[in-house]
Each structure stands twice: as C-alpha cells, then as structure tokens.
Amino acid sequence: SVKAVYISSWVAGTPSLRNKIVDMIDKTAINAVVIDIKDYTGMVSFQPLAESTSGAGAAVIAEGCIESRIRDASDFIKTLHDKNIYVIGRVAVFQDPCMVKKHPEWAVKTKSTGAVWQDHKGITWIDAGSPEAWEYNVQIARASHEIGFDEINFDYIRYPSDGNMEDISFPVSGERERSETLKGFFAYIDKE
Numbered sequence: 001s002v003k004a005v006y007i008s009s010w011v012a013g014t015p016s017l018r019n020k021i022v023d024m025i026d027k028t029a030i031n032a033v034v035i036d037i038k039d040y041t042g043m044v045s046f047q048p049l050a051e052s053t054s055g056a057g058a059a060v061i062a063e064g065c066i067e068s069r070i071r072d073a074s075d076f077i078k079t080l081h082d083k084n085i086y087v088i089g090r091v092a093v094f095q096d097p098c099m100v101k102k103h104p105e106w107a108v109k110t111k112s113t114g115a116v117w118q119d120h121k122g123i124t125w126i127d128a129g130s131p132e133a134w135e136y137n138v139q140i141a142r143a144s145h146e147i148g149f150d151e152i153n154f155d156y157i158r159y160p161s162d163g164n165m166e167d168i169s170f171p172v173s174g175e176r177e178r179s180e181t182l183k184g185f186f187a188y189i190d191k192e
Contacts, residue, residue, distance in 0.1 A: 002086060004032035009045030012036070012076060013069040025085060032086035034153060035070075037144050039090075040123065042098030044140060046070040062136070065098035077148035089149035093126075093137050095156040100124040106133050108160060111169045119163035128159055129173030129181045131188075138192045154189065157182065 005025070011017045012035050024030070038044045044066045070076065080087050100107045100116055101124075108117045108125045116124050126133045141152040159178055160168065173181045 002032045003028075003030050004034050004086075004088065005030050006034045006090075007036075009036040009039060009069040012073075013045070013071060018076065022079070022083070025083065031084070032088060033080060034088045034090050035149075037089040037091050037149070037152070038096070038137075038140060040092045040095050040156065042092070042096035042100070043067045043069075046073040062140070064102060074147045081148065086150050087148065088151045088153050089141075089144045090153045090155055091137055091140055091144075092156045093154050094128050094133070094158065095123060095160075096126050096133070097124045099126060099133065099136070103132070106130040106172065109169050109171055110164075110167045112167050114169075117160070117163065117168050119160050121162075125160045127170045127172035128157075128178070128185060129170065129176065134185055134188050138189055141189075142192075157185065 005021060007018065007021060011021065021033075025033070036045050042065055044062055046068055047066060077087050104116055106126050108127050109115065110117045118124055137154070141154070144152060159170075
C-alpha cells in the first residue's frame with residue numbers, strides 16, 4: 001500500500017529541505033511522494049514540457065505559466081526511484097488563475113457583467129467544459145510521466161463551490177449538467 005508524503009514544489013526545488021524529507025523517508029514506512037506539477041495558482045513548477053517530446057503543445061500554451069521551482073526535476077525523480085520511492089505528480093486542473101489570465105475565454109464568468117468570476121479568496125477558475133483546458137492538462141500529465149512521474153493525481157476536478165454563487169456562469173459548459181461535463185472530462189483523460 002502507498003504511504004505518501006506531500007512535497008510542495010517550493011520544497012522539492014530546495015535541496016536542503018527536500019533532502020530532509022528523503023532522510024525521513026529512509027527512516028520510516030513512507031514509500032511514495034506527491035509533488036506539485038501544477039498548483040492552485042496554475043503555475044507549472046518545472047520544465048516537463050521542454051524536457052519531454054510530448055509536451056510541445058502545452059509548452060506554447062503554458063508560456064508565462066511556468067516557474068522553474070524544481071530545476072532538476074528529472075534528477076530528483078531518479079534519486080527517489082533509486083530509493084524505490086513511488087513518485088506521484090499533482091496537477092490542479094480547473095483552479096488555474098494563470099491560465100485564466102492567458103485565456104479568459106476558458107474562464108468561469110459573472111452573470112451580471114460577463115467579467116471573470118472569482119471565489120471568496122479571489123481565485124479564478126477554468127470552466128470545466130473547456131476542451132482546450134482538458135487537452136492542456138493532459139499534455140502536462142503526459143510530459144510529466146515521460147520524465148519519470150509514476151502516476152498523475154488530477155486535483156480540483158470540480159466546479160467552484162464558494163464565492164458569489166448567485167452571480168456565476170459557465171459560458172463553455174452552458175446549461176449542461178455539471179455531472180455530465182465532468183463525466184466527459186474523465187472519459188477524455190481515460191482515453192488520452
């Protein structure tokens with residue numbers, strides 16, 4: 001069974017901090033790690049797109065949303081694999097403020113003005129029905145798997161749940177049932 005510890009991209013990119021976690025793993029029953037590939041800000045934490053052959057399309061889309069927090073991601077994954085550590089990459093899918101800035105046409109909007117909607121924390125979301133966002137996240141996952149991640153954990157596969165829900169609209173999903181839209185996304189990532 002998997003006994004994992006979560007490592008933020010900032011910790012994974014700081015050798016002195018991540019080495020402490022690796023030392024702890026050596027002394028415990030932990031056999032897996034979860035590392036942020038794309039966090040709730042929408043920033044991709046390393047260059048999986050440049051390091052892989054399958055990430056070229058996503059690299060173009062992600063321009064401006066890549067922050068090299070983990071400069072040696074492939075080497076770090078190899079170090080973990082050498083210790084028989086299973087490496088899980090986390091991708092926040094629809095909570096993605098960086099991509100909303102680049103592609104506001106993919107965003108959840110307000111009913112009243114058509115502006116980009118924000119939750120109570122001021123975070124913006126991608127409309128879960130956006131096929132372009134689906135493909136973007138799949139390309140990130142493929143590229144990350146190619147450089148060594150054993151598994152991809154897609155997170156924030158949902159609609160927003162806090163904020164002014166009376167003034168929210170989903171221009172891409174339209175009137176489709178939310179459950180049907182999410183089933184479509186799951187079918188897409190399963191196929192891809």
